[in-house]
Amino acid sequence: MARYHRRSLILFLILALLALTTSPSQGFLGTENKIKSAVFLSPKLVTSPGSVSNSYFFDMDFPRGHIGLKGFDAELVDEAGKPVPLHETYLHHWNVYPYYARKGSSKLPRQEMFKNHGFSRKDPETSLDSTSDIIIAKNGGLCMSTLIYYFGSASETRHTSSYIPDPYAIEIDNPEERPDGYEFKWHLNVHAIDTRGVEDKRGCLECLCDLYNVTVDEYGRALRPGYKGGLACCYDKTQCRVKSGFDNGEKTRNLYLKYTLRWVDWDNTVLPAKVYVFDVTDSWKRSVGDSQEHNCHVEYEVKPCKSNGDGCIDVKKNSFMMPFSGYIIYGVAHQHVGGIRAALYRENGEGICTSMPKYGNGVEPGNEAGYVVGMTSCYPADPVKVSYGETLSLEVNYSSVVGHTGVMGLFYILVAQQLPEPESSLPYLFQAHAESVSVLAFLAVTVLVAVVVLIAAVVYRRQNREDGYQSLST
Incomplete structure (x- = not known):
């Protein structure tokens, strides 16, 4: 026996x-096995050659409850679910952020209220904060009147990593933070330009005002003197000039933003990370201090250089005082065609994160020649500690061999307020x-x-x- x-x-x-x-x-992936994922489709965007769809969708499909977001990936697809190449429809941008809606209210959110955020132009006559029925939930900063999104991208969306490393996640719908009598919902903005049959593809995606025959913005205000192109000229339902004789009568189609979410149910093993967005056009001045509002213009013009060769690089710099203390765990930039690099660094020149565009060299979706199809992301091996009041600098480089209108120099970071405790950090090493x-x-x-x-x-x-x-x- x-x-x-x-x-x-x-x-x-x-x-x-x-x-x-x-x-x-x-045995070793621990919280990795807790990650859930789901795929959703936005409501349809109706496009035709040369048309612009800048749509705002409310109460989007999204996982409910107290969760931690681990990633958000998206791309444009047609009715058959087939990816749409950028040389047919240019995804100028998409962004998503939450809001609180009063329970039982039949009042729908005013679209104008949401147009002031994300990547859209600002209407100074519209309330930016809340109404009695709607409260917008913003990210951590810095551009609190414009760039408040939780996730956002553009043509680079297919090849830009959005994954948030363990043990961190973006905390969503904490019951203790939800206003009484309100429920948590999501808003999505998608800006797409159909460039089939247009005279000048690059001019259309850079929103040259002449190609759109636009002299006033979407609010009816005259364009400022010298404004050649940008968001003020390619708003919803505008039309970029199509080649003579191109038949666009039967080429209308329905497109959708297909978005994939990854998340975990919130528990004490997850550490919260907050979103901050820097804009190189921010007019904040260090001499005024942190009490000054950040006025972020979102876009700017790159003028062509007067000489030829490698020296034709437009360099734009800006510095910002940090309104937080914490640890940077992720970083990525957003640039348009012509972008070369964007770098975030300390005041002494020490580099924190450099994000560079990836250009396609083919015709298939995700590899379109001449388009930015991805941005490199930063995952510091050791989270970068930043102190409240510290100054960080942003440098954005574009090629200026030819001029570019409506370009952007944005930098998105995730900041954790705390790091894992030493005794609990070992399991996360197995997941890193x-x-x-x-x-x-x-x-x-x-x-x-x-x-x-x-x-x-x-x-x-x-x-x-x-x-x-x-x-x-x-």
């Missing part, structure tokens, strides 16, 4: 070892990167194999002794 139990013990250890070696992710997971799993399994072999050897020796034992009693 004793021999049977020992053999059973050896068999159990071997089976346990096999279970661990064949499914290491269950796939390469680290495989190496650590291999080491752990190797140690486990050695322990099992040692136990088996000890049991085997004891069994042999007992098999050869003879009683002295008669």
Whole structure:
């Protein structure tokens, strides 16, 4: 009987070892296994050659409850779900952010209220904060009257990582922060330009006012003197000039923003990270201090250089005083065609994050030649500590071989208020990167194999002794 139990013990250890070696992710990925994902479609955007759709959607499909967002990816697709290439419809931008709606109210959100945020032009006559029925939930800063989105991107959306590393996530719908009598909802803005059959694709996607035959903005105000192109000229339902003889009568189609969400249910193993967006056009001045409002113009013009060669690079710099203390865990820039790089660094010149555009060289969706199809993201190996009142600088570079209108120099970062406790940080090391997971799993399994072999050897020796034992009693 004793021999049977020992053999059973050896068999159990071997089976346990096999279970661990064949499914290491269950043993080492921890919170990674808690991540949920879902795919949604926006309401349709109706486009035709040369048309602009700048649509605002309310109460979007989204996971409900107290959750932590881990990523938000999106792209334009047609009615068959097929990705749409940028050279047919240019995704100028999309952005998403939450708002609170009063329960039981039949009053719909005013679109003008949401037009002031994201990447759109500002109407100074519209309330920017809230109404009695709607309260907009903004990100951490800095441009609190314009760039308040939680996630946002543009043509680069297919090849830009939005994943938030463990143990961090963007906290959503904390019941303790929700105003009494309100419910949590989501707003989405999608700005797309159909460039099929147009005279000048680059001019259309850069919103040259002449190509749109526009002299006033969407609020009926005259364009400022010298304004050549940008958001003020490619608002909803404007039309970029199409080639003579191009038949656009039967080319109307319906498009959708397909967005994929990743999230976890909120618990004490998740650490919150806040969104901050820097704009190189911000008119904030250090001499005034942190009490000054950040007036972010969102876009600007790159004028063509007067000489030829490698020196034709437009450099725009700005500095900002930080309204927070914390740790930067992620960073990425947003640039348009002509972009070269964007870098965030400390006042002493120490680099924090450099984000560079990826250009396509083909025709298929995600690799369109001449378009920005991705931006590199930063995941600091050691989160970058930033102190309240510290000054950070942003530098944005564009090629100025030719001029560009309506370009942007935005930098998006995620800031954690705290780091994992030392005793709880080890499990997250196993989740940080796939390469680290495989190496650590291999080491752990190797140690486990050695322990099992040692136990088996000890049991085997004891069994042999007992098999050869003879009683002295008669």
